[in-house]
Amino acid sequence: MTGEPALEGPAWLAEVTCVDVTVRLCRLASCRGELGGRRTAYCSDAHARAFEAEHVWPEARKRARRRAKYACQRCGFKPSAVRRDPAQARRYARHELKLEVNHIVALRGRYRFVSCLNHAVNLEVLCHRCHVAVTNETRTPASTAASRPTPG
Ligand SMILES: [Zn+2]
Ligand SMILES: [Zn+2]
Numbered sequence: 001m002t003g004e005p006a007l008e009g010p011a012w013l014a015e016v017t018c019v020d021v022t023v024r025l026c027r028l029a030s031c032r033g034e035l036g037g038r039r040t041a042y043c044s045d046a047h048a049r050a051f052e053a054e055h056v057w058p059e060a061r062k063r064a065r066r067r068a069k070y071a072c073q074r075c076g077f078k079p080s081a082v083r084r085d086p087a088q089a090r091r092y093a094r095h096e097l098k099l100e101v102n103h104i105v106a107l108r109g110r111y112r113f114v115s116c117l118n119h120a121v122n123l124e125v126l127c128h129r130c131h132v133a134v135t136n137e138t139r140t141p142a143s144t145a146a147s148r149p150t151p152g
């Protein structure tokens with residue numbers, strides 16, 4: 001006996017809020033079709049994949065990078081182009097030649113593996129420099145609509 005609590009259902013269920021996952025309908029928000037036969041969560045494999053693309057972190061991250069054509073979405077820096085040129089590549093540290101995928105609405109320590117925060121609209125692909133800049137921006141609490149000056 002380890003005293004571990006029994007799993008009362010996957011941890012991720014609480015992080016998926018775009019659909020009611022307790023209802024026995026296809027989990028893809030744009031579908032919500034009936035489940036036929038032995039299906040328990042999705043009406044089809046295609047919809048399972050579509051749901052995963054928007055929620056499962058490794059899949060969402062991979063697609064974000066592909067969508068951004070493997071370049072930073074802020075400054076356009078393209079590590080693959082730099083890597084192809086040894087003279088240029090020498091000027092960068094290895095970690096500077098990686099693209100990071102940032103959550104626009106931050107996870108703040110929440111469960112990352114499956115979450116609505118992994119929706120494509122909440123992800124942006126950034127080079128190391130821009131990622132550092134963005135992280136610093138979000139730490140300073142100059143926040144949202146309330147503090148935005150009205151024009152005129
Ligand atoms: Zn479906
Ligand atoms: Zn950048």
Ligand SMILES: [Zn+2]
Pocket residue numbers: 016017018019054055115116119
């Ligand atoms: Zn969602």
